[in-house]
Amino acid sequence: MKTKNADASMRTKDFAFKVKAAGETGAIEGYASVFGVRDSYNEAVMPGAFADSLAKHTREGTYPLMLWQHNPDEPIGVWNEMSDDGKGLFAKGQLLQGVRRADEALIMLKAGAVQGMSIGYREVDVEPSNAGEPRKLLKLDLLEASIVSFPANRRARVDSVKSDGRLSEFAQRLRDGEPPSIKEFEDVLREAGIPKAMAVQIASVGYAKAVRSESESSGEAIKSALSDALASLRSITTKT
Template structure:
């Protein structure tokens, strides 16, 4: 089960350092440590080391999109590197593209000043008491120029749900058993089932695995097979 692509925007990311008349600019796409951001996350120093090395080996860079829309590339990133503060990126807007010219004017006027990363989680640690995630290893796919999302709380809820599903899928892969509640959470987070649908599917599956009907989640291998069948 491949980890879903996630995005992250928050006050800590709004740091455009320079902007030239030709559309060249530099800024921090994310910052390390400190207080948890609006998603309840802390990004650890070194989180980008592996993914940046992979891009360098392939001769590629993360894509530059407008508002995380892959149908609206607006230029290219020319460099990305970690320093003591965070992920510093330099880019060139394609001034022959209308959307890039609009982005330039909005950045110049200060109407928008956001950079946001699109990534998959490769490594993380969770503080169970505070529900703060420390992201230790990320697969960086793109960095977008963005404005603040209109419905931040809905976005945060969606991301948290996806993360919970990722954590539970990792338990199954490790051969651990899930409780009925955990199995329901996984169905809701990974497959978009409603609460009632997830409860019914979990009961049916668990009953099939356990002849005495007590709700034992059964073998992890059976759980993975069931999820793979759901995914088609």
């Protein structure tokens, strides 16, 4: 049931994102919305806001559209997974290679020139702002999620433009006996979303020790150490 403050027209809400690792596949994933965060419009999307809309999409075998700047004439890809997981609206999608705007979007994502995602929705149920609290969006009909230029909420982000490019290059240099510098490894960790202090500690202690002892290690030992490091990295990023 709609509250009297619900707006039935389509509205949009912007979110910032950070690209962790850019490759050539065009696969993207991350949180299109994070629950309970007051944005610059003094609104907060509440847990469960997308549940009914996602259930409807599931019944109909559809997903919200992936557009460029909310332009219905410029679809740039497809979303193939969306879930309301308690933290927010988690989405996975694929930019369509060969589509001009999609190719441009991928280039800009990799360069960090594009800084936002925005959802297009209709309000179904809202709670008005009261006593300093934000206006709470309780139930939304999700229509589309666009790649856009200007973010409003810096808590939600696309976590990655996925490929094995950076990590593959990193591993290859280790195999070739040309380990990247500690700073380069720190940058890889930062791109993966690891906080700066933790990235510095991991790179300057564990990785530095491995590099120093490389000449005394077998190739298999190095590969094993790298595998363990990547497993730990994935474990950390899954929890953040």
